[in-house]
Amino acid sequence: MRSPGSVIRFSLFSAVVFFLLLICNTREAKAIKIGIVDTYSGPAAVFCKDALKGFELALKEINKEGVLGEKIEFVTRDDKFKVDLGLTMAKELVMREDVDVLVGTMSSGVAMALSQYAKTQKMPFLVWLSKSGRITGEKGHRYVFMTTENTTMVAKAAASALAGKPFKKYWIAGDDYEFGHAIGGALWSHLKKIKPDVELVGESWWKVGEPDLIPYITNIIAADPDVLISCTGGASMHNIMKAAKSTEMTKKLPLWIHGATDYLVIKPLGKEAPEGVLSTVPYLYYYPESPQNKAFVKAFEDAYGSPPSFMAFHGYNTANFIAEAFRKAGSKDKEKFIDALEGLQIETPVGKVEMRACDHQAVLPIIFGVTDVVPQYDFAISINNVILSGDDVMPSCLEIEKARNK
Amino acid sequence: MNGNAAGCDEEDKTMENAALDLGTLGANCFVGLSRTMILFIVSSGLSFILGVMRVPNIAHGSLYMIGAFAAYSIAELFGGSTVGFWIALALSPVFVGVLSLIAERVMFRRLYQREHLELILFTFALMLIFGDLVKLVWGTDYKSILAPDMLRGSVIVFGSSFPVYNIFLIVVGPLVGVGLWLFTATTKMGKITRAAAVDRDMVDAIGINVDWVFCGAFVIGCILAGLGGALVAPTVSITLGMDHTIIMEAFLIVTIGGLGNIAGAFLGSLIFGFSQAFGVYLMPQFAIVFPYIAVVIILLIKPKGLLKSAS
DSSP: OOOOHHHHHHHHHHHHHHHHHHHHHHOOOOOOOEEEEEEOTTHHHHHHHHHHHHHHHHHHHHHHOOBTTOOEEEEEEEEEHHHHHHHHHHHHHTTSSSSSEEESOHHHHHHHHHHHHHHHTTOOEEEOOOOOOTTTTTTOOOTTTSSSSSHHHHHHHHHHHTTTTTEEEEEEOOOOOHHHHHHHHHHHHHHHHOOOEEEEEEEEEEEEEOOOOOOHHHHHHHHSSSSSEEOOOOHHHHHHHHHHHHHHGGGOOEEEETTOOOOOGGGGGGSSSSSEEEEEESOBBTSSHHHHHHHHHHHHHHHSSOOHHHHHHHHHHHHHHHHHHHHHTSOOOHHHHHHHHHTTEETTTTEEEEBBEEEEEEEOOOEEEEEEEEETHHHHHHHHEEEEHHHHHHHHHHHHHHHHHH | TTTTOOHHHHHHHHHHHHOOOOOHHHHHHHHHHHHHHHHHHHHHHHHHHHHHHOOOOTTHHHHHHHHHHHHHHHHHTTTTHHHHHEEEEEHHHHHHHHHHHHHHHHHHGGGGTHHHHHHHHHHHHHHHHHHHHHHHOOOSSSSSOOOOGGGGGEEEEEEEEHHHHHHHHHHHHHHHHHHHHHHHHHHHHHHHHHHHHHHHHHHOOOOOOHHHHHHHHHHOOOOOOOHHHHGGGGGOOOOHHHHHHHHHHHHHHHHHHHHHOOOHHHHHHHHHHHHHHHHHHHHHHHHGGGGHHHHHHHHHHOOOOOOOOOO
């Protein structure tokens, strides 16, 4: 039997605790929280880390001023390049962490899954690294945005550049997953449209990240195509260049790879990178040498000690898109955020970039160039660069509408 | 598949042309062989450990990865030059050996009598730990090292370009195999190891310290994994995730070859390497399936492996 004194003391204590909790919860101002699902283990991790670096660099500037009177915070989750893990992480971020915006991913497969999930949750999802054109194309919807270039754009840029060259027989090879097939398919259909007499001599698809590509290269060279289209992402970009160099393939067979000249991809090969490889990238830290680009590169190098890759470029832009959209919306409401983001233009290291309203795709330029080893850099750079503007390479709003309504 | 615009016609034509081309056939044999050698060096180590101590070391792949990363660091230390590579090739397996020695003395030594499942779980956890340690020490960037000058470039083999370094691998592989065989068959240490694998208690009773025999066998197996990693380093991008790919292949090879049988590991590697090379040659879209189909067929016919398991 408890004494009346202890009962009173206990009740008083509970009342105080309850009261304190009440105050704390109502007083707590929720900062804008961004949930990032990306691949932080395995071969793709190096790219996702760089995207995060670019993102954090932008946030440092953004948070000086703040957005809607608050700072932007973020949390990250590792999807290990797996769809099921990515979905689990996204669910946790949405339900437990209560994020305002979802950002990710490296794998196009994971991005597609998260895109569908975001649609059901009415959660804005910004894709910053995965490139499958289907994300804003036929599978696009109100809640998904792409701040990176997509495979349809890359394919169109590459196809128009390749059509100008005397290649007739093509071989398409690449990683056997969403990104590889998306870019291969898009490039081939564009090429056929603008140059109907091209011929597809054969195709090879290897498992994602396959380290030993020499057997494939041996057979491709034997089939004697005019050019090899390599639909590789992540580790494979590096592997195919290494294999091309060790078999001295580029001396007899031209090779096109998206992203080959990106700093993170080509730096490890040093001066041993193959020359004459055709490449498309959305961003190069050394070209063009505009004041905005130089400022971005300097800030990045000061913060991290190395120049930015195009992943860092995308991370940086994504942060700015988010901050500007919230500022324009004037509230944390997700629907208002989406409305503000549509058609929004921000300043980027390559100039003004618009988030197109009809398909939620960032209108980014694509740089087409060729690898070359020069003495000024201890890695291969892209030369003979041609910039194709975003407007030239994007599918029209009508085409997008048709694809989505199919 | 979005990219399959041309359909089957092109593929049939390619197959036809390819079949007529004996040169390409020969080139594929060569490619298959060089691939085989790395697989053999790594799986022989795994097979050796499995045969002597019955430990299914899933972390074996991690040691292969560490071997590659260590080779990178050592080569970088010497300026990435030709000399650097040879030193790396010599020292990297030693580094892995020391690491495995520590692991054996601290952890594995107490586990030899445990159930297989426990060992699998334990070594699996070890693989995950090693994976993250590698990430901590070396970061997530791609690493690349170059073949030494004399092994750079390519030669024309059967009408196709073939990297000189891969020919080097084709030479080194059998040397390692012969070395391992000589050790187990002719040296006293080797014979004791084989005896301990068959009947540990008897060897103990004779007065030989089985503890150290097992330790030695474990370290040798792990050195082979490190050697495989160091050898493969100039041909691939050294990245996280190397451990996962190799361990699956190594286990399959060891299973089809016969547990604990080095010659079996060689045979298994040949089958694996060749079936993949020919898969690429015949049906590039489905090439990745070929070695696994081979494994399934072999296991259906001979569930205990092609050659005798060391029991």
